[in-house]
Amino acid sequence: MRLLRIAFPFALFFFSCLSARSAENLASILNDYTVSHWNEDNGLTSGFVFAITQDTNGYIWLGTATGLVRFDGVRFVSSQSLGLQIPAAHITALHFARDGSFWIGFQLPSGPQNSYIIRIRNGLATNYGRADGINFGIFSLVETRDGSIWAGTSQRTGLLRFRSGHWERLTLFPESESATGSLLEDSRGNLWIGTQSGISYSRAGIGSFEPVDKFGPSQEMAEDRAGNIWTTSLDGFRQIGKPDDRVAALPKGDGLRLLVDQSNALWIATLDHGLWRYDLSQPNNGGRVQIITPVNGLATNIVRALFEDRERNIWIGTANGLYKLSPRTAISIASTAYVNTLNITPDGAVWLGTNHGLARIDSASGREARSLQEFSGLRITATNIDRNGTLLVAAEDRVYRLSGGRITQVDLPKRFFRQIMSLATDVHDNLWLADFYLGLFKWDGKQLVACPMPHTQLVQPTSVLADATGRVLVGYSGSELAVIEPDGTLRQYSSGISGGHGMTSIFEDRDNTVWFGSINGLSRLRNDQFETLDSRSGIPAIDLFGSLQDNEGYLWCASAAGIIRLDSREVDAAISDRRHKIAYHVLTPVLGTAGTPWAWRGYPSIAKGRDGRLWFVTSGGVTVVDPSKVHDESVPQPRIESVAVNDRLLDPSPQMRLPPHVSRIQIDYTLLTFISPGATHFRYKLEGFDLDWHDAGTERQALYTNLPPRSYRFRVMASGEGSPSNSSEAVWGFAVAPAYYQTVWFYTICTCAVALALWLAWRMRVRQLQSRLALIFAERSRIGSELHDILLQGLFGLRLQLDDLSAKVEPSTPKSSLIVGRLTSIRRQIDEFVRETRDAVWQLRLRNTDGDDLGASLQKIAERATSGTGILAEVNISGVPFLCDSKMREQLLSIAREAINNACRHGRPRQIRIALQYRKKEVDVRISDDGRGFDLQQQDSNLGHFGLSIMQERAKSLGAQFKIASAIGKGTQIELLVPLS
Secondary structure (H helix, E strand, C coil): CEEECCCCCCCCHHHHHCCCCCCCCCCCHHHHEEEEEECHHHCCCCCCEEEEEECCCCCEEEEECCEEEEECCCCEEECCCCCCCCCCCCEEEEEECCCCCEEEEEEEEECCCCEEEEEEECCEEEEEEHHHCCCCCEEEEEECCCCCEEEEECCCCCEEEEECCEEEEECCCHHHHCCCCEEEECCCCCEEEECCCCEEEECCCCCCCEEEECCCCCCEEEECCCCCEEEEECCEEEECCCCHHHHHCCCCCCEEEEEECCCCEEEEEECCCCEEEEECCCCCCCCCEEEECCCCCCCCCCEEEEEECCCCCEEEEECCEEEEEEECCEEEEECCCCEEEEEECCCCEEEEEECCCEEEEECCCCCEEEECHHHCCCCCCEEEECCCCCEEEEECCEEEEEECCEEEECCCCCCCCCCEEEEEECCCCCEEEEECCCEEEEECCCCEEECCCCCCCCCCEEEEEECCCCCEEEEECCCEEEEECCCCCEEEEECCCCCCCCEEEEEECCCCCEEEEECCCEEEEECCEEEEECHHHCCCCCCEEEEEECCCCCEEEEECCEEEEECHHHHHHHHHCCCCCCCEEEECHHHCCCCCECCCCCECCEEECCCCCEEEEECCEEEEECHHHCCCCCCCCEEEEEEEECCEEECCCCCEEECCCCCEEEEEEEECCCCCHHHCEEEEEEECCCCCCEEEECCCEEEEECCCCCEEEEEEEEECCCCCCCCCEEEEEEEECCCHHHCHHHHHHHHHHHHHHHHHHHHHHHHHHHHHHHHHHHHHHHHHHHHHHHHHHHHHHHHHHHHHHHHHCCCCCHHHHHHHHHHHHHHHHHHHHHHHHHHHHHHHHHHHHCCCCHHHHHHHHHHHHHCCCCCEEEEEEECCCCCCCHHHHHHHHHHHHHHHHHHHHHHCCCEEEEEEEECCCEEEEEEEECCCCCCCCCCCCCCCCCHHHHHHHHHHHHCCEEEEEECCCCCEEEEEEEECC
16 A cells, blocks of 8 residues: 655645636645555556445445455455456446445446346345346436435436336436436435436425526535535536526536535545545635645546545545545644744744744644744753743743743843753742752742752652642652642652653643653542553553643643543543553554654643644654544454355354364454554454464464364454554354264274274283193193103102112122112112102193182192191181282292292101282292201201202292291291282
């Protein structure tokens, strides 16, 4: 968008040649408006705009040479992109009816059905053409109070009316059979019809027409606030019913379109003489027509469409694009010098104190009249108006009076002051001077008296005010306020304001409440207590350089964030309830201010004129604000325009359910305000996905990818320039449907299937292991059987042979006795081999039959070892039994069997006790006997054939503790403590 700003008036001599009584171009129209322009270079599909209207949502619709276009202030969207079946043809008339229908008129038959009119209702398009009696192009569409749609044509088609679902051609009076380009229903219900030969009208409820104007063709008509009817014609424009001399007083030109805006100004679109503006609110306005042409801001003289939207913007369709004229709330007056302070005298003159002197501005025209030579080169730091209307001017270390055209210097001590920051005169005409470095002084015309300072380290006075009660209030650069009562009593207050510059301004409102500006907010003194509004209240309260009250009671603050307007009721609410967020208006350079307020070097920096306008010192010069032009309009709500799911455009209906497999979702949103759409900032959040808000800036699109299936709420908020600060939001709820593989039932089936597969796999593994174990046990049984059948039988046979041999040898000689002893020893060894082989065979068969029961296995080992010996075996089991792993069970049983066998063979006990105790993290096995015992230091080499060392090695492999206790004649006890780990 191209933003055009014209700061100074233009004297347009060019138009003096139009007629002897041509328009007086005393100031350009554009001086009071911010101008925006669009054409093909920045998004507009066609440079020729013939019709403009606004729908109920706030969109601007354009009828162009190439079809229908929708505009939200930033983006142009063609009707084809919106899914509307509208021909890309020459559109000359647009109208939104009260029933929601959208009527579109064409200059030529368009589309497959050669339509002159298309009606869109509920998304469906109905075409009307020659079959409906419409034979020529449409110039205007008007809706009357009874809901009828009237169409004005550009050729001799006559008058058309749509009622009861069809079009009818009417011959209400002879002239109505010609071209009827203009139609109007006025505020009283009268119907006006303009034809090629003049204008006729019918009173409400009568139905018959009578001619009222025969001065020529009527192109378009409009009604002003006073009820007067105006029309355009080939001669320009005129008021219907006025005498010929009044008509002759107006400029001449090919008038086409006509608009009366909300300020009661008449706008005229001409075919070849640019855009005209006729201010009906000004007295004696005959001949005072303002004109815009290519000479002073318009790109072409051909103007074809006019429209005023809800925000008072004027839209202009031309042969070279679209223009928008936004009324300026603020007017900027540029200054080449740095402005320190300003003030307004009772005669309406505005005085500017700069770094180079003092200048006077006429408040009515806004033109700088002259700079006073007497102040040339002086830096003006403060001004004040006393009770007599005299202007007091401080030039750093001296003070001057301006009264009746005379300039006199106040007789203060020479070269005493260093930098006078503020001046005030009290009810007794005493002059109070605040010097930033020296402090506060009072001058009564004869004597200069220094005033006491607050007890603080920051004692620089920045502002001074003499109120209506005779008090003098002084703000200091710390957080102190000094109040000097009329009797001289000094009272000191601490405002609690922190920062290096403290109070920056003081003013008294019409209720005699004293307000203070500071770097951190706005405060007031009430009941000897400071009440402060700061950023926690919602206002951009940073560096408030000045404050005052307008004629309507609103508070205006000059802030580094802009010029802020506050409602006193909002202020009271925010002070009484700290949670209340105050609503406010803020004006910035986007709305015409000359920069932002800035006044560190002078006081005051804000003043009110006799006409109620407010003047501010700003960084680019001076800004003038007319409070009557700041309107409390409702905040527009953001709007979610469209949603594209996987590049497919959808209408964002409430609680919409999107299909599965959403890989990309694009959400377009907007804010339908046209004051400063480019300065609108957005933030959005997708609840259900985003953890925090996204600051989108000026972007109007949100993009998400691969959203998981669930419900979501998309929220978007907007804030813009020049509108109330309280924001609203748009919310769109939707859900992404799951694919079949993302549903709960699918997850349930998959879980069950996986569980079943795992169970089947486990069962198969168990069966496989059982089968392998069965094979192993079968093999062990086979080996045991073969050991029994082969090895044991062989050992038995060998033992019988040894017995037979021993029986045959007579121990009569020493040698035979030695032989018998050796044979006896060999037989004893064979018996030991037989016993060990039997134990091995029994152990193989035990693992096949006992399963995992450790206690049962110990019981069988004890019974087998003591069988036929007369030894009593006792097994005690305690604790909660649990399964042991195979290695632990095998080693533990081997140790127990070795200990029991050794006790039976060598200890000759009467009883063997076996105690098995299951603990939480370990297994404890104790085997004790009451046999003869042995000396641990002198172990018999035959004891179990190294059985003791074997038991210790087995225990070590388990990480177990192996303990043995024995003494001769006291039996033996073996304890095995096996950890589960």
